[in-house]
Amino acid sequence: MSKIILITGGSSGIxxxxxxxxxHKGFIVYGTSRNPENVTKTTFSLLTLDVKNVDSIQNAVQYVIKKEGRIDVLINNAGVGITGPIEEIPTNEMRxxxxxxxxGPIEVMKAVLPKMREQKSGLIINITSIAGYMGLPYRGIYSASKGALEIVTEALRMETKQFGIEITNIAPGDFATNxxxxxxxxxxxxxxxxxSAYGNTLAEMNTHVDSGSNPIEMAQAVYTIINTPKPKIHYKVGAFMQKFSIVLKRVLPDKIYEKMLMNHYKL
Known part of the structure; x- marks a missing residue:
């Protein structure tokens, strides 16, 4: 029986x-977008879902359940970037x-969990970021939001294991997306x-995204996890040095790691 997949933020990129x-691997896939009518080319169904709107989340989840009878895998991919000096970012933009x-991802998980408990099975994959493992200059709010999702996943995974549900994180590095x-x-x-410092760092960040890895690497990683009976808690996908930066943060003294980051961003 083909597994039923629900992907938030499925209209572009990862x-x-x-x-x-x-x-193409034979799964039944439902993607979501805030405005699916504006998306012209997808090989899978796109539903309306805004992760900031609980009603739209419930409507999309219930549509899939009514049509397919189950949801086997939720991929929480919808997200947004934010850059700037923390002193200058409007607080409403941080919120x-x-x-x-x-x-948003928490609300989507809350929407699918009752059905997964009823099924006594299910897999939730939260797409986070390697940036969530460290406070990056001029990306501090983004790092914090993705790091918070990593930690919540650790907790929720333990709370739901008794129901036969698996939850994991995938942290991508820089990928060539929009x-x-x-x-x-x-x-x-x-x-x-x-x-000066923010302007230079912003240009550097955009260069990294433009020259990032192919998003197909993330797709392959997700496919591997779906076919893994007991997934790990954390996965990292990206360039070697981006993944290695997490290892360095664990082993280097804080100030040396901070100096390394500042040198990287020419601060």
Whole structure:
């Protein structure tokens, strides 16, 4: 029996790559988008879902359950970037980022868990970020929101194991997607104390995304996890040095690691 997959944020980038890969592997895939009517090309069904709107989450989840009778795998992929000096990012933009990257995925998990408990099976894969393992300059809010989702996954996984449900994280590094276009960028303010450092760091970040890995690597990783009976708690996918940076954070003294990051960003 083909597994039923629900992917949030399935209209582009990593989510779309995962959906297209899985449907070609024989899965039944439902992606989601805030505005699916604006998406022209997908090989799988797209449903309306805004992770900041609980009603739209419930409507999409119940649609899949009614049509297919089950949800086997939830891939919490919807997310948004944010950059800027923490002193200058409007607080409402910080809250918006957490609503999308942290509270949104929690609401989607809350929506699918009753059905997965009833099934006595299910897999939830939360797409986080390697940035969630460290506080990155001018990406601090993004790092915090993704790091928070990593930690919540650890807790929820223990709470739901008794029901036969598996939950895991995949932390991608930089991938060649359109995420930079969808980020909230705090403006580089002329005359600001951060003008030069933030402007240079922003240009560097955009370069990393543009030259990032192929999103098909994430799709392959997701496929492997779906076929793993007992997934690990954390997975990392990306360039070697991006993954190795997590190891270095664990073993290096804090100030040496901080200096390494500052040198990388030329701060």
């Amino acid at each position: 989510g779309k790559s995962i959906g297209e890969f899985l449907i 918006n980022n957490f609503e999308t990257n942290f509270f 995420i930079a276009a969808g980020r909230y960028h705090a403006p580089v303010i002329k005359g600001s104390a951060y003008e």
